[in-house]
Amino acid sequence: MRCPAPPWHAAAACALLLVGIASAQPSPWKPLAKDGLHDPKGPAIGVLQEPAAALSLLPRDTAGNMVRWVQAIDSGAIAPRTHLRPGTEVRMRDDDLIISKFGSMPAVKFPHRQHTLWLDCSNCHDKLFKAQAGANVFSMTAILNGEQCGLCHGAVAFPLTECNRCHSVSNASLMRRREP
Ligand code: HEC
Ligand code: HEC
Ligand code: HEC
Structure with missing residues (x-):
């Protein structure tokens, strides 16, 4: 939006309007009373943290x-x-796996570390994914249908619209790495 040159009262009104627009930016988080999950008349409203x-x-x-x-x-x-019960073994893993190469999209990098910050191995192995590089057949269609990575991404982790967060490695850089 461009504010007009003088007369100055018009420019000033325009500046005020811009301030108004900035402060009227809606919060991205719905208040509890309007989230469609909480009873707006219930006693918890006003007690629970927004x-x-x-x-x-x-x-x-x-x-x-x-x-x-x-x-x-x-x-x-x-x-x-990391755990509630004493004696729980906290398991971490810190390698990255490239699980899709040379398609129409940049290759997919699966980072173990970022997942084991939140999850245990058993959340994924071996029911969802075999713990062996290259042993699983992935498909974007299955993912979009809420399977494989899509079991969590789009449900409890960042959504599938963020293509580049998974497709994050250029195929050209993988080609270079393969050369002797
Ligand atoms: C969010 C899901 C997820 C979690 C949690 C997870 N993994 Fe994995 N893991 C994968 C995926 C996906 C692959 C890649 C499989 C492929 O390439 O087909 C993989 C691969 C592996 C591999 C094979 C690596 C290789 O180089 O051959 C091992 C071993 C493994 N995981 C062990 C673990 C262990 C141990 C933990 C817990 C500390 C763990 N994983 C947690 C999803 C997960
Ligand atoms: C069991 C649940 C689960 C599965 C299955 C899963 N993820 Fe995740 N993923 C998460 C969570 C939780 C996070 C951390 C929260 C976030 O970033 O939204 C995460 C984070 C990530 C990140 C890192 C984001 C960052 O900011 O560093 C990438 C990349 C990623 N996942 C890719 C994948 C890929 C690729 C697959 C399938 C091979 C997959 N994930 C399967 C739960 C899962
Ligand atoms: C949570 C991680 C994740 C996100 C987000 C994601 N993808 Fe994928 N995508 C994958 C995985 C894993 C494969 C591997 C399937 C395979 O090996 O063919 C894949 C494969 C693909 C393929 C087929 C193989 C290729 O590289 O050509 C296409 C096309 C694709 N994705 C497009 C997209 C588009 C477009 C988006 C965004 C709208 C997206 N993907 C978002 C994980 C993801």
Whole structure:
């Protein structure tokens, strides 16, 4: 939007309008009373913390529930408990696997670390994915249907519209790596 040159009262009104637009930016998080899940007349409204009050303090995303959750852990903004029961073995893994190469899209990099920050191995192995590189047959159609990666992505993790967050490795860089 461009503000007009003088007369100045018009320019001033326009500047005020711009301030108005900026401050009227709706919050990306619905208030509990309007989320369609909580009873707006229930006693919990006013007692429960509003999502915006907690989530607006975390690293912002442009999609999904608008929080970069991996960044939230890495930056120390949140420090979720790894377990409740004593004696639980906390298992982490720190390798990346390239699971789709030389298609029409950049290759897919699956990072174990970012997943084991939140999940245990048994959430994925061996029912969902065999723990062996190249042993699984992936398909974007299945993923879009809520299977494989789509079991979580689009449901509890960043949505499938964020193509480049999975398709993050250029095929050209993989070609170069294969050359002797
Ligand atoms: C979010 C799901 C997920 C979680 C959680 C997960 N993995 Fe995996 N894992 C995968 C996927 C996907 C592959 C790649 C399989 C392929 O290439 O077909 C893989 C591959 C593997 C492989 C084969 C690697 C190779 O180089 O051959 C091993 C071993 C493995 N995982 C062990 C683990 C262990 C141990 C944990 C827990 C510390 C774990 N995974 C947690 C999804 C997961
Ligand atoms: C069992 C649930 C689950 C499955 C299955 C799963 N993911 Fe994830 N993934 C998560 C969670 C939870 C996060 C962290 C939260 C977020 O980034 O939204 C995550 C994060 C990621 C990230 C890192 C985002 C970042 O900010 O660093 C990538 C990349 C990713 N997943 C790709 C994949 C791919 C590719 C597959 C399938 C091979 C897959 N995921 C399967 C739950 C899952
Ligand atoms: C959560 C991770 C994830 C996201 C997000 C994602 N994909 Fe995929 N995609 C995959 C995986 C894993 C495969 C591997 C299937 C295979 O090996 O053929 C794949 C395969 C594909 C393929 C076929 C193989 C290729 O590279 O040509 C296409 C096309 C594709 N995706 C397009 C998209 C588009 C477009 C988007 C965004 C709208 C998207 N994908 C988002 C994980 C993802």
